[in-house]
Amino acid sequence: MGQDEAFRLRDLILGGGCAIGRSGRPCGVNRRCRLASEAEHFDVIVVGGGVIGCSVAFYAAGIGARVLVLEKAAFGGGASSANPGSVALSSKQPGRSLDLAIASRILYETLQAELDADLEFAVEGNLTIAETPEELAFVEDLSNGQRLAGVPVRSLSADECRALNPLLEGPIVGGAHCPIDAHTNPFLVTAAFARGAVKRGAQLRPRVEVLGIDQGEAGKLTVRTVNGPITCDHVVNAAGLAAPRIGAMLGLDHDVIPRAGHVAVLEAAGPCARVKTASASQLLAKHGPENPASRAGISLSYNYKPASGTILLGGSNQKGIASREVSLDIMAGIIAGACRLMPRLEDLTILRAWAGVRPYAPGGPILGRAGADERYLAAFGHGGDGMALAPVTGRYVAEQLRSSRELSLEEFLATMPGGGGLAALAVEMNEHAAGDA
Known part of the structure; x- marks a missing residue:
């Protein structure tokens, strides 16, 4: 060099x-x-x-x-x-967004070799969980459209969701699993x-x-x-x-509209469920109609990072917010929601937290x-x-x-x-x- x-x-x-x-x-x-x-x-x-x-x-x-x-x-x-490095198909709406994600997901298969670099790319799958019948209907409708595009996403019962991620002990009614969703180190x-x-x-x-x-x-x-x-x-x-x-x-x-998001990093705690787990409310905040009662878009996003053993815990989807300052109120809401669904996380230490701003184009x-x-x-x-x-x-x-x-x-x-x-x-x-x- x-x-x-x-x-x-x-x-x-x-x-x-x-x-x-x-x-x-x-x-x-x-x-x-x-x-x-x-x-x-x-x-x-x-x-x-x-x-x-x-x-x-x-x-x-x-x-x-x-x-x-x-x-x-x-x-x-x-x-x-300021992002968790998700490479997911199951979060994309059928159409242009999913078509791009499918093509990019295939490129990721050989990207480490193409760049001659370790990207910590890991295929661990993605589990979307629903807490209400309305959320489950949304997940099933989204999954049906993804399956028509060839994405191997499968509908699951609540017990099947818990079998994939044993940390899930809170109230859920079902979900969907995409085994080829992945994550990387941004x-x-x-x-x-x-x-x-x-x-x-x-x-x-x-x-x-x-x-x-x-x-x-x-x-x-x-x-x-x-x-x-x-x-x-x-x-x-x-x-x-x-x-x-x-x-x-x-x-x-x-x-271009700013959307702020929060993430907390939890300490390494030994082997944990490797499948990324996100609540359907995260997708509703991303794709659904504006909800004035929940402008912060707080929802569960669990990402286990096997390279370090840490857990990335999110998140929020604050439309129109361009500040990267961490809000303690929003972080408290994220932690409370995560511990309600995954109570065993309560004893883990938060190492750090951050807020990032994502540039969103409405179309x-x-x-x-x-x-x-x-x-x-x-x-x-x-x-x-x-x-x-x-x-x-x-x-x-x-x-x-x-x-x-x-x-x-x-x-x-x-x-x-x-x-x-x-x-x-x-x-x-x-x-x-x-x-x-």
Whole structure:
């Protein structure tokens, strides 16, 4: 590894290391800063250094594009650093959301090898539990639609739910189980995409804020930054909550709503149930109609992390809240609800807690060409599904960059691994699940 690459990776971890971002001007000492002060041109500039932006950079560099990623703070410091790393199908509504999740789930099967990194990817399944007949009806309706798409989800009685997760001792009426849902380490995934992009020739620059985007000469775009202008052929907006501000620089009005979520980390307590367990109320908070009586969207989300033995306990879905400050009232509600359903958790110590903010687009993630200018592409609005959909998002945007015409999502999904689109992917998943049975 050369000195320049080592410096970039150190920046990835520490979020800086030179005067960029402090004085607002390049320091002129190291090579990266000298380059920033000279006239530069890239095929693609990605705005935003979370898991989505790093995935886009990895796949775009893989098709031969010269890529620059600009991050106004530290790489992976936003929503990518404040989530449990769920890679789930059973939480997705049938249609576009589930189609993307299926394709991304297949990509995760080989992602560790592709990135040459341990992502702590584990297939432990997902158990959705219902506490009321109304919740059970919602779960069964959702599961029916998922089964039609080929997802191997099975309806369970209350006793069958408890057999999968013996910690469940509270009142439940039934649920559903998807054996191929998985989880990963979000920090490792973001870092691996970033390092992979660097290995493919991409440049990563933390603490470089974008101030404006202008139409440049000869059809090029000029991205104005705190360190001066940089030209490019394409801009990819992967700025998460800041995506509307970036889009407005080109006259676009993007609708992105913040949704805050809380998670507590419980101490390692020996072997525990490995299946992720979530209450149906979590899905209702995510997909259901607005409920003024429960704006915090507090619900159970149990995630056992076998690599550390700790338990991630959530969660909340606070629509319209952009604060990352931990609310003791919300944490108390999460803990009380979890202990009601899993009373044996009461004796465990809380090691730490965090709150993160997820960028949610009401119609689902905004991907690909957005607006009249074909040089501008979008990759944001994933809500709580950014980690699950990062691989397919990066790959789709890269293919759109390579295509000389508009590439619809349906066309793209039909070219994904499996040979015959979503039907073939579903067959692969069912075979995988049968092999694990």
